[in-house]
Amino acid sequence: MKTHTAGLLVIFLATSLAAQSSAPQKDSATFDPDGTAHITRVVPMPTTISPEARTWLESLTRNTPGPESLAERRARTDEWRAKDSAEARRLFPVNVEELNIAGVRTDTITPLSMPESNRKRVLINLHGGGFNSDSGSLIEGVPIANLAKIKVVSVYYRLAPENPFPAPVDDVVAVYRELLKTYKPRNIGIFGTSAGAILTAEVTVRLKQLGLPLPGALGIFSALADFSQVGDARQLFALNGFPGQLQPTDPNHLPDNEYVGKTDRKDPVLSPFYADLHGLPPSLLVTSTRDLLLSDTAIFHRALLRAGNDSQLVVFEALPHAFWYHFQLPETREALELMAKFLNERVGH
Numbered sequence: 372m373k374t375h376t377a378g379l380l381v382i383f384l385a386t387s388l389a390a391q392s393s394a395p396q397k398d399s400a401t402f403d404p405d406g407t408a409h410i411t412r413v414v415p416m417p418t419t420i421s422p423e424a425r426t427w428l429e430s431l432t433r434n435t436p437g438p439e440s441l442a443e444r445r446a447r448t449d450e451w452r453a454k455d456s457a458e459a460r461r462l463f464p465v466n467v468e469e470l471n472i473a474g475v476r477t478d479t480i481t482p483l484s485m486p487e488s489n490r491k492r493v494l495i496n497l498h499g500g501g502f503n504s505d506s507g508s509l510i511e512g513v514p515i516a517n518l519a520k521i522k523v524v525s526v527y528y529r530l531a532p533e534n535p536f537p538a539p540v541d542d543v544v545a546v547y548r549e550l551l552k553t554y555k556p557r558n559i560g561i562f563g564t565s566a567g568a569i570l571t572a573e574v575t576v577r578l579k580q581l582g583l584p585l586p587g588a589l590g591i592f593s594a595l596a597d598f599s600q601v602g603d604a605r606q607l608f609a610l611n612g613f614p615g616q617l618q619p620t621d622p623n624h625l626p627d628n629e630y631v632g633k634t635d636r637k638d639p640v641l642s643p644f645y646a647d648l649h650g651l652p653p654s655l656l657v658t659s660t661r662d663l664l665l666s667d668t669a670i671f672h673r674a675l676l677r678a679g680n681d682s683q684l685v686v687f688e689a690l691p692h693a694f695w696y697h698f699q700l701p702e703t704r705e706a707l708e709l710m711a712k713f714l715n716e717r718v719g720h
Contacts, residue, residue: 414613417689421701424690431611431691438616441503441532448504456509458698463517467509472524473545478509480516480523489521492558492719493550495586496525497543497574499565499693502630503531507564510696515562518711521718524550528570535632536573536641543574548583556583560718562590562710564693565664566630569594572671576639576646588717589654590710593693595667596674597644598628599636602666612661612691644671648678655713657706659687659694685709 399411416425439447460467466481480496494515498507505527512525526546528539543561550559563571568591578585595602601620609615620626631641639646654675658668668684675682687694687702695706 420689423700424694424702427697427700428612428689428691432614445504448500448506452506452508452510455696455698456513459510459513462698463514465513465516467513470524472526473549475542475546476527477546478512478525478527480509480512480525482516482520482522485520485522488719489519491554492521492560493554494519494521494523494560494562494714494718495543495546495550496523497528497561497563497567497570498525499563499567500530502539502566502570505530507567507693507696511562511564511567514707515711515714518708519715521560521715531632532629535630536634537577539570539630540573540577540640543570544577544581544583547574547578547586551584555719556585557587558719559586560588560590560714561586562592562714564592564695565594568592568668569596572596572643573640575651576643576648579647579650580640585650585652587719588652588714590657590714591654591668591671592657592695592710593659593662593664593668594656594671595664596671597636597642597667598631599625599642601625602664602670604666605663608661608663608665608691610663610692612663644674648675648680651675651678651680653681653717654683655710656682656684657687657695657710658684659690659692661689661691663692683713 397411398413401409403409416428464483466483468479468481470477470479496508496512496515498505498511500506508525508527512523516523524546526543528542530539547559547561561571561574571589571591572594575585575589601622606619609617625636634641636642637645656668656672658665662668665686672682672684687706690700690702694700695703697703
């Protein structure tokens with residue numbers, strides 16, 4: 372793709388040998404007086420990832436959806452989520468029961484076998500989906516419940532644009548308050564991917580504001596913590612990495628965001644980067660080098676470290692946003708196991 376837009380990064384990328392045959396073979400870079408970069412880069416298919424991952428990356432160049440309405444997006448993600456949820460349950464057997472907790476719909480995901488010591492622990496999962504759809508839920512919660520051998524409560528928080536911030540935060544806080552009646556706070560963990568990772572951080576800041584005891588650990592898997600700025604990776608990557616709709620953003624003219632609504636983008640709950648982060652629970656942050664939220668995840672990790680928190684960052688190679696939704700990849704198994712191991716080691720300890 373090659374686009375010339377004043378004040379924004381311009382980039383051309385060839386991502387496979389096939390693409391290179393019809394693409395420029397020479398790298399180039401020119402710069403405007405304000406530092407705006409106009410770049411051509413040839414990026415061969417990486418040999419540093421699994422064969423399965425290489426096959427998947429190549430397939431993304433053919434299967435990236437175009438513009439779609441909200442109704443079309445929800446229909447597509449619902450269809451995909453049903454298929455992959457079934458695959459998750461086949462690979463990671465668990466029991467699932469739909470429950471209403473504090474007026475919020477949830478799925479309680481219970482491993483088929485669970486050590487007695489884990490019966491006093493619970494994990495809250497917050498699904499991805501851009502705050503306007505559900506692209507995660509069981510896909511995220513089922514593998515972690517199975518691998519960690521800990522019950523997971525997957526929360527179906529209200530979605531934007533019908534319910535913008537802070538409605539999702541309020542829903543999760545309500546569920547957390549209810550679980551505090553049964554579980555000690557240190558025995559509760561919260562984790563999520565993408566929108567769910569953002570929400571994990573937002574909810575934790577809100578709990579701190581409310582004076583409620585904080586959970587034992589956080590899993591923040593591809594997130595941003597500052598809605599007032601645009602990380603560099605979002606100017607480089609689309610949702611599927613290089614393929615797809617690249618939508619560079621002028622940092623001086625941020626587009627409307629249906630989740631943000633009319634809230635100040637530097638509100639410390641909406642954008643935890645601006646909150647008092649001292650004393651937050653241990654956290655694991657996971658991203659990848661073609662993740663459009665790579666920069667934002669790294670920026671928040673540094674903010675957590677500056678606040679003196681115990682925080683780890685793991686960056687996978689050459690894979691796009693939330694690649695761990697795709698169970699055919701060896702890298703997915705590796706990511707899920709390290710997520711489960713972290714939560715198992717930190718929640719309740």
